Amino acid sequence: MSRPVALVVGGVLVLVGLLWTGQGLGWIGGSPMTGVTLWAVVGPVVVVAGLLLALRGGRGRTPRA
Template sequence: MTRPVALVLGVVLVLVGLLWTGQGLGWIGGSPMTGVTLWAVVGPVVALVGLLVALRGGRGRTPRA
């Protein structure tokens, strides 16, 4: 996976994870996911995975001699 793709994918996963967390906790209404505890648990996990992917994509690889 190239660095820009990993960075964008990571940011998208973080945003989706935050959205799911907000819906699961009932902070964001208008969805069948609102108030469902499952999404309050899954959301932070997805956000954490996205953060790790974004950090890895942002760091890149060090060139080998």
């Protein structure tokens, strides 16, 4: 996966994970997911995965000597 794609996909995963966390905790209403504990658990996992992917994509490759 190219670096810009990894950054974009990682950023989207972070935003989706934050949305799912907010819905699971009942902070964001208007969805069948609101107040469902599963999404309060899955959301942070997706946020961490997105951060790791974005960090991996944002780091430049170091030349090997």
